Amino acid sequence: MSIISSIAFSNKERAMTKTFFVPAISCQHCVMTIKRELSAISGVGKVEGDPQTKQVTVTLSSEDLLPKVKELMTEIGYPIAKEV
Numbered sequence: 001m002s003i004i005s006s007i008a009f010s011n012k013e014r015a016m017t018k019t020f021f022v023p024a025i026s027c028q029h030c031v032m033t034i035k036r037e038l039s040a041i042s043g044v045g046k047v048e049g050d051p052q053t054k055q056v057t058v059t060l061s062s063e064d065l066l067p068k069v070k071e072l073m074t075e076i077g078y079p080i081a082k083e084v
């Protein structure tokens with residue numbers, strides 16, 4: 001990424017909410033684990049999860065955090081199948 005495009009990218013930063021489909025969620029304990037782990041990333045706000053729909057909704061301070069969130073979810077055994 002060039003210096004100019006990286007500056008443009010960081011100027012775009014703003015809070016956003018993303019919802020993911022996470023097939024490995026089977027119960028409330030999974031949701032609690034995900035909440036605890038994702039909350040440790042600075043810039044991650046509210047984390048909500050639903051074992052019924054297997055969806056996780058995360059508030060991020062910046063789009064830049066998305067790769068980090070996806071990486072961590074895979075690391076802890078809850079890979080994100082897709083954004084919903």
Ligand SMILES: [Cu+2]
Pocket residue numbers: 025026027028029030031
């Ligand atoms: Cu569980």
